[in-house]
Amino acid sequence: MTVGPMPSEFVDPDELRAEFCSALSKMYRSEVPLYGDLVELVDEINDRADEQESWQISDRLKVERHGAIRLGLPSELHTISRLFRLMGMYPVGYYDLSGCGVPVHATAFRPTTRSSLSKNPFRVFTSLLRPELIPDAKLRDQVLSILSKRDIFHPTTRALISQAETRGGLTRPETNLLVQHALETFKWHEEALVPAETYARMRAVHPLLADIAGFRGPHINHLTPRVLDIDAAQAGMPARGICPKAIIEGPPRRLCPILLRQTSFQALTEHIRFPGGGSEGSHRARFGEIESRGCALTKKGNLICLHPSNPLHSVPLVANQHVGHDLYLSLMAESQRTAPPNESNAAHQTLLHQIFTHRFPDTWTSLRQEGLAFFRYTLITPPQPLSNNTTLDELIDSGNIQAEPIVYEDFLPASAAGIFRSNLGQEQSEHVQKNIEAEEESTRKQFEIALGRPVEDFCDLYQAMESDSLQAVERTLGYRLR
Structure with a gap:
């Protein structure tokens, strides 16, 4: 009998x-050399960073990456979910980009524990085509037929x-094989899967449709x-x-960065060949992106509030209490209503600064005390003498407890859609846009x-991190904090 x-x-x-x-980063650097230039620029900037912002600076910074792929079929999503699960990556967050004019919905596969995030916080933003948003029924059937055969x-x-x-894991030789062959899914293929005329029809409906269904694989796009x-x-x-x-x-x-800021270089115009020989064209999809991550913000109904009688349990928010994510969204919506067309980045940032100043607190103390952001609590030194009347705020002020912001590990739908649109060319489709706007059912x-599983709510994950850290402090102190 063979023993495994x-x-x-x-x-x-x-x-x-x-x-x-x-391995993916090495492959992408060889395919898109500008990505390598981008990494060098980022490393130079990070090397000059202020070490006082220790909550952002760690060993993970040099290796931290997020990627993005676009899938065509639910069966492809199911298999990619199984693959990422072997890597300790789970679907976190549900993002419907259709309301932003992009006919996909998505999740982010990523580690979910503090330990795994500290070792390597690799994330893959994974989109799935919504074929019901293709208004041309004949083209929709053709796209689904193409996708079903690859x-x-x-x-x-x-x-x-x-x-x-089946066995619960892979050995070293098997792991090497998996990395080698899994890269094939993310690799760029210069030859299109469809004839030039089919590619053109898909692109006319939406450039992203051609990117998803026009090639042999999803090729990582950044x-x-x-x-x-x-x-x-x-x-x-x-x-x-x-x-x-x-x-x-x-x-x-x-001063106190929040959530996620993103920019990118414009997508490359890449040479492609169509099947049958003699027919050539170009495609724009792959680009380089940079992100800057701030602290995670609370969300309505999910905020842990310290209740005087039982501070270890969450209680509902009071009606007039601010919550971080909702406040952020309302201020961003205001900026979109007042922004002039074709504004420059300098004008855009000035407008945002004017809207956020005095309306979204910008000190860690105010963010914490107003319940706008999540924090991780660490006991630096027990107070002497111990007193069960000492409050959490008092121990933080005295330096006995450290309150460190929790990094936002997730994404923002409007930002993701903005990046997508800026790198898919200038084509617009009124038909798809109207179809998207009419779509109401989740x-x-x-x-x-x-x-094959529910997506996790990222706010619940941050809440659990904050709660666990506070409970660890209270166990060491031997009493509950007020």
Whole structure:
């Protein structure tokens, strides 16, 4: 009887994720050399960073990346979910981009624990086509037929996924094989899957439709390093021959950064060949992106409030209490209503600054005390003498407890759509836009059925991190904080 490998011989998911991320970055650098220039710029800026912002600076910064792929079928989403699960990456957040004029919905596969995030916070923003938003029924049927005949996964990848699920992991040689063959799914293919006329019809409806259904695989369309000063990155790109997108997406520059700011260089115009020989064209989809991450904000109904009688349990928000994410969205909506057309990045940032100043607090103390952001609590030194009347605020003020902002690990639908639109060409489709605006019913359940599991609510994850850290402090102190 043959005895299989013991669990101790299996490669840890965190290690597998780090190896795949590194291999993917190396492949993308070879395919898109400007990405390498972008990484060098980011490294230079980060090396000059103020070490006082220790909550943002860690070993993970040099390797931190997020990527993005666009899938065509629920079955493709299901298999990619199984692959990422082997890497310790789970679907977090549901993003419906259709309201922003992009006919997809999405999730982000990422690690969910503090330990795994600290080792390698690789994320993949994964979109799935919504074919019901293709207004041309004949083209819609043709697209689905094309997608049903392709297989974006190498046979070895499929076999290793099943093997790992059966046995509980992969050995070192098997892991090496998985990384090698899984890269095939993310690789650029110069030859289109469809004839030139079909490609043109899809592109006329929406450029993203041609990108999803016109090729053999989903080819990763960008990899994103994390920079600590995105304004410096935006200003520094032209000097390196990199053309940045017009504006930085997300909130304005702040003393206390929040959520996510993103910019990118314009997508490359790449040569493609159509099947049959003799027919050639061009395609725009792949680009380089930079992101700057701030702290995670609270969301209505999910905020932990310290209740005097039982501070370890969450209680509902009072009606007039501000919550961070809702406040952010309302201020961004105001900026969109008042923004002039074709504004420059400088004008855009000035407008955001004017709207946010005095209306969104910009000190860590006010963000914490007003319940706008999530924090991780660490006991630095127990107070002497111990007193169960001492409040959390008093122990933070005295330096006994450290309150550190929790990094926002997720995405913003409007920002993602802005990046997508800026890198898919200037074509617009009124037909798709009207179809999208008429769509009211949520498709989250169908998305989760395809995944084979529910998506996790990122706000719940941040809440749990904050709550766990506070409970650890209270266990050490031996009493509950007020």
